[in-house]
Amino acid sequence: MDEEIVEKALKSLGKGFDLASDFRLKFCKGEERLVVLNETERREIMVPGFGPVRDVSIDIKCDKGDRIRYQSDILTFTQMSELFNQKSSIPGKIPSGCFNAVFGFDEGSWASDAAKTKYLGLDGYFITLFNIHIDRYPLILSKQVLEAVPSSWDPPALARFIEKFGTHIIVGLSIGGKDLVLVKQDVSSNLGPSELKNHLDNLGDQLFNGTCNFVSKTKDQRYKAPQAFDVFGSQIVAFNSSTSICSKDGITVICLKRGGNTQVRNHCEWILTVPNKPDAVDYSFIPITSLLKAAPGRGFLSHAINLYLRYKPPMSDLAYFLDFQGHKLWAPIHNDLPISPTTNRTTTSPSLTFNFMGPKLYVNTAQVIVGKRPITGMRLFLEGMKCNRLAIHLQHLLNTPMMLNNKIEDTTIWSEENSDVNFFEAINGKKFSHICTAPVKYNPSWTYDHKNVAFMVTGAQLDVKKHDSKSVLQLRLMFSKVSNSIVVKSIWTQGSSGVSQKSGIFSAIISTSISSDKDQKNHDVVVDSSVFPTGPPVPVQTQKLLKFVDTSQLCKGPQDSPGHWLATGARLILDKGKIIGLPLKAKLFLQQYFFSLKLKIEPEGFARVVERMPQVVSLHQNVIMNPVEFLLGKGISANDVASMVIKCPQLVALRVELVKINYYFFKSEMGRSIPELLEFPEYFLYSLESRIKLRYQRLKTKGIRCSLNWMLNCSDQRFEERLQGNYIETESAGPSFCMGRKLELPGNVIVSDDEEESDDEVLYRRIVSL
Secondary structure, three states: OOOHHHHHHHHHOOOEEOOOOOOOHHHOEOOOOOEOOOOOOEEEEEEOOOEEEEEEEOOEEEEEOOEEEEEOOOEOHHHHHHHHHHHOOOOOOOOOHHHHHHHOOOOOOHHHHHHHEEEEEEEEEEEEEEEEEEOOOOOOEOHHHHHHOOOOOOHHHHHHHHHHHOOEEEEEEEEEEEEEEEEEEEOOOOOOHHHHHHHHHHHHHHHHOOOOOOOOOOHHHHOOOOHHHOOOOOOOEEOOOOEEEEEEOOEEEEEEEEOOOOOOOOHHHHHHHOOOOOEEEEEEEEEHHHHOOOOOOHHHHHHHHHHHHHHOOOHHHHHHHHHOOOOEEEEOOHHHOOOOOOOOOOOOOOEEOOOOOOOOEEEOOOOEEOOOOOEEEEEEEEEOOOOOEEEEEEEEEOOOOHHHOOOEEEEEEEOOOOOOHHHEEEOOOOOOOEEEOOOEEOOHHHOOOOOOEEEEEEEEEEEEEEEOOEEEEEEEEEEEEEEOEEEEEEEEEEOOOOOOOOOOOHHHHHHHHHHHOOOOOOOOOOOOOOOOOOOOOOOOOOOHHHHOEOOOOEEOOOOOOOOOOEEEEEEEOEEOOEEOOOOOHHHHHHHHHHHHHHOOOOHHHHHHHHHHOHHHHHOOHHHHHHHHHHHHHOOOOHHHHHHHHHHOHHHHHEOHHHHHHHHHHHHHHOOOOHHHHHHOHHHHHOOHHHHHHHHHHHHHHHOOOOOHHHHHOOOHHHHHHHHHOOOOOOOOOOOOOOOOOOOOOOOOOEOOOOOOOOOEEEEEEEEEEO
16 A cells, blocks of 8 residues: 555645646645644544544545546537536636646647547546545635735736646545546547447447456457557557557547556556555645635736636746736727828828729828837738728737836837838739838847847838839838847747637638638637637628738737747738738648658748748648659658758749759759759759750850859849850859749749738747846
8 A cells, every 4th residue: 555645645635736737746836735724633534445544634534435437428629628627626618737638738729729629538447545625614825825915917926926826726636546548539530429439438348347358349340440449459659658649540549547557558457556556536626816805916816827727828938928918909099090081181192003993002101109018919901981091000018018117228210111122022013013022120230239139119110112113012110129138039920820810801701711611621719708809890891902902910919829929020921912911820830840740840940941931831731742752752861852942942832843854954964963952952943944954055065064053043144244254253142032032933833822821921029038
């Protein structure tokens, strides 16, 4: 008998616990109880299976346990989460740490887990040796807890309280063991809930019927069940000493043991080991805030704990996370927007044209400034009664976070106008208006001391400039300097994060698109508990200019771990003649996972790929793999192919037929080696007939041997100048495939995808105080 478990369990009653962690006694908070028990009157209690235990408070009771087999229905994600919570006396459906640990879900992004999960099921055998619980009402918090409750919204103090005391108090424990079989079905599986239930019950019968000699079903019967249920085969993977997983075709079967000798796979043998090595298998909790009553600051602590349990940020980031969860506003607010021009004022707004007969899109060039408050979202908006005036709106915090108090300087800097024609892209033909797709970020030359200094966006402006005969839409940003801070993590994000947030007719267009392709699209799970988490309802109108502008919001919030982001840059992107912004957060994660799995490109490399070619997020995976598989088939290693894609992301969007033609000419006619392709993968982007062949023949005639970069990366005029010289000049660096930079490509080379992509991106950066 492991008598230490009895003492440990008795000491754990009344202690604080973090509900976001797995349910283990070792995760109890501190050494002292958080509630007051009668420690003066003590007695001896009889613990079944362990004998008498002396010197126990009279407020602690012990009951005899039992043995049961529990079989759940096939439930949805939220239903199963609610079932787990009910077993621990926890209200609501927010997943606990135990639920996430048992089913192998990510602790921080339960909304995405819920969207990807179709059904869950549980079949388990529970052995309870004894139950202990606190039998004292009402419970009273200790003095040290009451004194530690912050009386105001103080994020660092609230974070310290949660880290020290947890979120709940343990009031009951069941000691014994449990042997569980769990099934998790992804949305990719077409198996019905009744079939899933039958297969789970059959597997449970094999494990828990008391037959020690496991005999698998006959061959014909076994093939009727999905392969994931063959937990006796060789495909099962031991995750750790107590958990094994078998996954196939969108179905995952998890075998898990708590208590007893978890390394014993045989259920009958495992039962015999439970009395010698029991563990806590069931917990009962009460919220700490339920005992605060009218204590000052109760509401602030309750709100902080609710946010923490809902979004589960890392504990090290909790103070910063809470600091960014204040009220947010859009600037300018709608009441400040003129619906139409006043009678005594003439409008001089510049405009954009898309065709000869089409409507003009006027541009609101007013500066939008939010002061010393971080920007957490951006959107393009069509203002006016006719919805024909383009404006930029900024989402910002109502108050400056405490972490940035007295660190944001008064001096502001506006980004300069960009005159690089390489970033000018025609919206609908070269004769009409253009947009500037250059990324707008802070300039390192703005400060001589690059240490402990960061810049954040505090204002924005749309402007139209004339370049030659072109009207070019540009984005300008206002930056504020943040002293004694550094950028810890930065990412480019496309589209609105979390749930889709759209306005006007765009909502109807997207809803139609989702419903017509519902078998392939996952519906986002809304984590926000507000009445209208995506914004108030907006009447649908017929707006012709929406085919040129997408008004979806790009926002970062608590659902984006670690939950404290602010904008430090932005850019406009033109895609298929439309200035758009489409929610691509889920798609970005899936594409990153795909690049890591198939192309062996790490997240840092994928970030460079997206930065150089944002459209890669919307490319179909089959399109990406066609050129990649061809290069791998030619003996180029996976690492080298990954390096080529990072250098030249456009490579994965090329038609494989053109890649083959260029490759065969490279090998057979030019007789060059693979390392040259690795050095200059942009070779595949050039037209074989109009550039590669012609220039190769000219070089061959003159007997000149040069690199691919020297041969191709220049204009025709410059190439002729090179041939007329008696020397080969120093090579310049290859073309830079930065975001928005254009490169001369052969016609119809890039494979387009039917899915729309984002055009308005915001660079978010997480800033922490030193």
